[in-house]
Amino acid sequence: MSWKRGAYPEFTLEDVIATIFLLREPIGRKAIAETLDIGEGSVRTLLKKLNWIDVIDSAQRGHFLSKTGKKLLERLKGLFSEAHFVGKVDGMPAYAIVVKNPPQFKSIELRDEAIRFFAKGAMILIVKNGEPVFPEDERPLRDTMEELAMNIEEVLNFSDGDLIVVTWAENPSDAMKSAYHVALTLKNDEIPEELKSLVR
CATH class of the missing domain: 3.30.1360.30 (GAD-like domain)
Structure with a gap:
C-alpha cells in the first residue's frame, strides 16, 4: 500500500483506536478532529486508511463502521473498554x-x-x-x-x-x-x- 512510502503519519495508534470507538455512530471529520485534537488533514488520512482496510463506510451523515469495522470493534472491546x-x-x-x-x-x-x-x-x-x-x-x-x-x-x-x-x-x-x-x-x-x- 502506497502510504508506507510517504511521510510518517501525523496520528498515533491511540488516535486510530479512539476513532474506531467514535465511529460506532456516524460522525463527521470535523467532530473527530475536535475530539482527538488533531488536524482535519490527519483525520482525512486516517479515515482514508481505515477505508482501505475496509473498516469504515461513508455517507452524507458522516463516516461509520462497516461490517468488518464492527467485528474489529468487538475484538477491541474484548481487550478494553472505550475511554x-x-x-x-x-x-x-x-x-x-x-x-x-x-x-x-x-x-x-x-x-x-x-x-x-x-x-x-x-x-x-x-x-x-x-x-x-x-x-x-x-x-x-x-x-x-x-x-x-x-x-x-x-x-x-x-x-x-x-x-x-x-x-x-x-x-x-x-x-x-x-x-x-x-x-x-x-x-x-x-x-x-x-x-x-x-x-x-
Missing part, C-alpha cells in the same frame, strides 16, 4: 478505561507510561469484590475519592480481576488518549496487526 469521561481530578478532565484480563503489571510503570503520553497524572486500580481498589493495599477508591468512584461505576462495566486506568490532563483529548495508551501498552500483543500497520 469515558469521569469528571475532574486535580481540576483537570479525567478519563477512565477498563482493561480485561490484564497481564502482570507494575502500577508505577503504567503511571509513567500515561505521563509519557501527555497525562498529568494517572491512577491504576483493580476490581475486587465488585469495586475499584488500589492494588498496593486493596483500599477502595470510594474511601478517598467517593465522587470519582461513583462516576466510574456509572459509566464503566467491570468485573472482578479487571484493571481500571484513570488518567487526567489539561485537555480532554490528552486525558482520553493517555488512557488508551496504557490499555495499548498492556494489550499490545493482542492488537490486530492491520491497525498497527496504519501507523508504521
Whole structure:
C-alpha cells in the first residue's frame, strides 16, 4: 500500500483506536478532529486508511463502521473498554478505561507510561469484590475519592480481576488518549496487526 512510502503519519495508534470507538455512530471529520485534537488533514488520512482496510463506510451523515469495522470493534472491546469521561481530578478532565484480563503489571510503570503520553497524572486500580481498589493495599477508591468512584461505576462495566486506568490532563483529548495508551501498552500483543500497520 502506497502510504508506507510517504511521510510518517501525523496520528498515533491511540488516535486510530479512539476513532474506531467514535465511529460506532456516524460522525463527521470535523467532530473527530475536535475530539482527538488533531488536524482535519490527519483525520482525512486516517479515515482514508481505515477505508482501505475496509473498516469504515461513508455517507452524507458522516463516516461509520462497516461490517468488518464492527467485528474489529468487538475484538477491541474484548481487550478494553472505550475511554469515558469521569469528571475532574486535580481540576483537570479525567478519563477512565477498563482493561480485561490484564497481564502482570507494575502500577508505577503504567503511571509513567500515561505521563509519557501527555497525562498529568494517572491512577491504576483493580476490581475486587465488585469495586475499584488500589492494588498496593486493596483500599477502595470510594474511601478517598467517593465522587470519582461513583462516576466510574456509572459509566464503566467491570468485573472482578479487571484493571481500571484513570488518567487526567489539561485537555480532554490528552486525558482520553493517555488512557488508551496504557490499555495499548498492556494489550499490545493482542492488537490486530492491520491497525498497527496504519501507523508504521
